[in-house]
Structures are given as C-alpha cells and as structure tokens.
Amino acid sequence: xxxxxxxxxxxxxxxxxxxxxxxxxxxxxxxxxxxxxxxxxxxxxxxxxxxxxxxxxxxxxxxxxxxxxxxxxxxxxxxxxxxxxxxxxxxxxxxxxxxxxxxxxxxxxxxxxxxxxxxxxxxxxxxxxxxxxxxxxxxxxxxxxxxxxxxxxxxxxxxxxxxxxxxxxxxxxxxxxxxxxxxxxxxxxxxxxxxxxxxxxxxxxxxxxxxxxxxxxxxxxxxxxxxxxxxxxxxxxxxxxxxxxxxxxxxxxxxxxxxxxxxxxxxxxxxxxxxxxxxxxxxxxxxxxx
Amino acid sequence: xxxxxxxxxxxxxxxxxxxxxxxxxxxxxxxxxxxxxxxxxxxxxxxxxxxxxxxxxxxxxxxxxxxxxxxxxxxxxxxxx
Numbered sequence: 001x002x003x004x005x006x007x008x009x010x011x012x013x014x015x016x017x018x019x020x021x022x023x024x025x026x027x028x029x030x031x032x033x034x035x036x037x038x039x040x041x042x043x044x045x046x047x048x049x050x051x052x053x054x055x056x057x058x059x060x061x062x063x064x065x066x067x068x069x070x071x072x073x074x075x076x077x078x079x080x081x082x083x084x085x086x087x088x089x090x091x092x093x094x095x096x097x098x099x100x101x102x103x104x105x106x107x108x109x110x111x112x113x114x115x116x117x118x119x120x121x122x123x124x125x126x127x128x129x130x131x132x133x134x135x136x137x138x139x140x141x142x143x144x145x146x147x148x149x150x151x152x153x154x155x156x157x158x159x160x161x162x163x164x165x166x167x168x169x170x171x172x173x174x175x176x177x178x179x180x181x182x183x184x185x186x187x188x189x190x191x192x193x194x195x196x197x198x199x200x201x202x203x204x205x206x207x208x209x210x211x212x213x214x215x216x217x218x219x220x221x222x223x224x225x226x227x228x229x230x231x232x233x234x235x236x237x238x239x240x241x242x243x244x245x246x247x248x249x250x251x252x253x254x255x256x257x258x259x260x261x262x263x264x265x266x267x268x269x270x271x272x273x274x275x276x277x278x279x280x281x282x283x284x285x286x287x288x289x290x
Numbered sequence: 291x292x293x294x295x296x297x298x299x300x301x302x303x304x305x306x307x308x309x310x311x312x313x314x315x316x317x318x319x320x321x322x323x324x325x326x327x328x329x330x331x332x333x334x335x336x337x338x339x340x341x342x343x344x345x346x347x348x349x350x351x352x353x354x355x356x357x358x359x360x361x362x363x364x365x366x367x368x369x370x371x
Contacts, residue, residue: 173333174352198330217330221337 015082023083023090023237030079034071038064044071044284051287054205056278073279077121077233084124090237094128098229098243102185105225105246106135111180112246113219114187114229117270119281125231125241126187127161136160138179140188142167166194173218180224187229190215190266191283200259202267205274210290216262219247220255226262228269232277244269291343291369293362300361303338317359325358335361343369 018026038045048067056066084092105112114129114137116122123139130137143165164179164186166172176186193199193212201208219226225246234240247265249258274281304310310325321327327335336347339361345368347355355361 171329171332171349171353173329174336174347175349177333177336178349196328198328214330218333221330221333 015086018079018082019086023079026079027076030072030075034068034075037071038068041284047283047285047287051281051283052278054207054288055274055281070279073233074282077280077282080233080237080239081121081123084127092124092237092239094231095234095238095240096132096243097240098245099132099241101243101245102129102227102229103133105227105248106133106183106185108225108248109183111183111222111224112185113176113180113215113222113224113226114185114243115190115215115226115266116187116229116231117189117191117273117281118283119191119270119274120230120232120277121239122187122189122229122231124239125229126185128231128239128241129185129187130160133185134160136162136179136182136184138162138164138176138184138186140164140166140172140176140186173214176218177222180218180222186224188215190228190263191270191287200263202263204267204288205271207288209288211263211267213259213263216259216266217255219262220249220258223249228266230269230273232273232280242273291366293366296343296362296365296369299342300339300358300365303335303342304358307334307338315358317357317362319358321356321358321361339365345369 017029045067048070049063052063052066052070080092083090102112102114114126116125126137126139137160139161141163143163162179164172164175176188179186190211193210193214198213198217199210200213202211203209204211216226218224225248227246228244229241231239231241244265247258247262249255301312301315304315304325305312308325308327308331314325319325321332321335332352336352339345340347343365345365347364347368351364355364
C-alpha cells in the first residue's frame with residue numbers, strides 16, 4: 001500500500017485555507033506546492049516519469065515540466081474534491097457520457113459496482129451520482145487512522161453518500177455485499193490492492209502490471225452489474241463522467257471466466273481514459289514493479 | 291436444526307467450497323490465520339452459509355465470526371430463532 005504524505009495538521013490547514021480564501025485563490029497556491037514536490041519527492045518523481053513515458057511517450061527532456069504538470073493536476077483534483085464536499089467552490093459543471101449504462105444497471109435492482117481508478121476525481125463522481133440517480137452510493141476506500149483528508153469527506157457531505165472503510169477488517173467485503181443486495185451503488189478502485197490480495201497480471205500500457213481481482217470477484221459473487229466509470233477534469237470546474245457498458249455475469253459463465261473478461265474490460269477502459277487524460281492518473285509508485 | 295447437523299454441513303462447505311483439508315477444520319481454528327481464508331473467501335462463506343441454512347448474516351455478525359466454532363454458534367443461533 002502507498003502511504004499518504006502530509007499530517008493531520010497539514011490537512012487541517014489545507015481545508016481551513018480553502019474555506020477562507022475559496023477555491024480559485026487556493027488554486028494559485030498549488031503552483032508552489034507542485035513545484036516543491038517536483039524537487040523533493042524523488043520516489044514519486046521517478047514513478048511519474050516512468051508512467052508518463054509509458055502513457056504519453058514523454059522523453060527525458062520533457063520529464064521535469066511533465067512531472068510538475070502531473071503534480072499540479074493532482075493537487076487541482078484534490079482541491080476540487082474538497083471544494084465540492086465542503087460546498088465552497090462555486091458551481092461545478094458535469095458532463096455525462098454513458099450515464100444510461102449506470103441507470104440501466106441500477107434499474108436491475110441487484111446493485112451496481114462502479115469500478116474506477118486513481119484517475120481524475122472519483123469521489124466527485126460518487127457525490128454527483130447519488131444526487132442524480134437518487135440511489136445511495138457507498139464509496140469503498142482505505143481510511144488510515146489519521147487520514148484527516150478522508151475524514152473530511154463524510155463529515156462535509158450529506159445525503160446518501162456513505163463510506164465503507166476497507167482498512168477496518170476482513171469483513172468489509174460483506175458490508176459491500178449487503179449494500180449491493182440493497183440495490184445500492186458501491187464505488188471502488190480497481191488499480192490498487194492490499195498485500196496478499198488476489199491479483200492478476202494484465203498488459204497495461206504495453207507492459208505487464210498487477211491488478212486486484214477483488215472488485216471483479218465481488219461482482220461475480222453478488223451478481224451485481226459492474227460498470228467501469230471515471231470522472232475526469234476537463235477544465236476549470238468542469239468534469240466529464242465516462243461510464244462503460246455494464247458487465248454482468250451470465251449464470252452459465254464460470255466465475256474465473258467472468259473475472260478475466262471483466263478485468264480485460266476494465267484495463268482497456270483505463271488505458272483509453274488515461275491516454276486521453278495522461279496527467280490524471282495518480283499512483284505515485286512504480287505501478288509495473290508491484 | 292441440531293448441532294451435529296450444523297457442524298456436518300458447515301464442514302462440508304469448508305471442505306468443498308474452500309478446498310480445506312478435513313483434518314484442518316477444528317473448532318478453534320482461526321479462519322484467516324490458520325485456514326488461510328481471505329476477505330473474498332469471507333464474502334463467499336457468508337453467501338454459502340446463507341444459501342445452505344436459509345439465514346441472513348449481517349456485517350456485524352459476520353465480523354464476529356473468526357473461528358470455525360463461531361460459525362457453528364452463529365448458525366445454531368440463527369436456525370433456532
């Protein structure tokens with residue numbers, strides 16, 4: 001697992017500043033922050049260079065501005081996420097592509113597993129969807145003990161948005177199963193995993209990489225529809241939510257066959273979206289060496 | 291449902307669905323540390339128990355199940371209600 005940088009105090013300052021100065025002025029402050037990380041966070045810089053080389057064929061001479069842009073984009077999405085949840089950022093515009101796939105999947109009544117990635121701004125997608133679809137959305141995420149950044153989200157949001165803490169214990173899967181059986185949406189990432197998780201190697205951006213089987217196994221067990229969905233930043237306060245057609249296990253299909261098919265769909269969709277938005281995939285470690 | 295019948299059916303699930311060795315299934319055996327079940331196995335186990343015994347196990351009850359003995363106890367409690 002990747003550890004987060006920053007302290008509870010740092011996060012408190014971040015959220016307080018956002019509340020006081022607003023989204024736009026706080027956005028200006030991101031430039032020195034991104035600049036600082038570009039020259040001090042060597043492991044993340046190497047990971048970013050490695051990724052940008054694979055995703056966007058960046059060469060060495062492009063890598064410093066590329067990494068700076070990558071950090072800047074990451075900090076912008078964090079800021080937008082906080083602004084949306086704290087309702088301090090003014091109006092955000094969302095464009096939906098493939099929303100009907102999610103609506104149709106919800107209408108089946110067997111739950112929807114929305115599988116996203118550390119790409120774009122998936123928490124914003126969850127918040128937006130629960131309002132548009134009038135269905136509870138459970139965001140499955142790792143919340144570490146002092147993860148003030150995550151702790152702000154449930155406190156600051158309202159309505160039918162819940163958090164399932166994957167760090168809690170081995171039975172978070174049962175909590176997700178229950179939510180799916182209630183016909184709810186469970187949103188989770190498909191590009192990060194716990195040690196000892198069931199994993200599978202897939203070709204990703206031309207090289208073998210490891211992905212967790214968990215979300216896909218859960219869809220098979222629960223009979224929920226699996227929809228690959230990303231929320232990408234397309235401009236100032238503008239997001240595009242892109243959903244792929246649902247993948248549903250056929251009763252005659254083996255579980256292994258379904259998992260393999262669903263993972264291929266996911267990895268292809270992930271490749272497509274990060275080729276379109278190469279600066280918006282945020283895994284700050286060598287993803288191909290896991 | 292009597293205790294022996296519950297034990298027999300639970301053990302059958304553990305052996306058939308999770309490919310565990312019959313002699314590894316002892317009441318005190320820890321599901322994760324000794325029997326090697328992971329979180330997805332936990333979900334599978336709950337689904338299998340619910341289907342076999344026609345009961346519903348919620349998240350809180352599922353969290354309490356960490357040994358084979360606790361599976362037996364939970365199912366006996368459920369089937370007697």
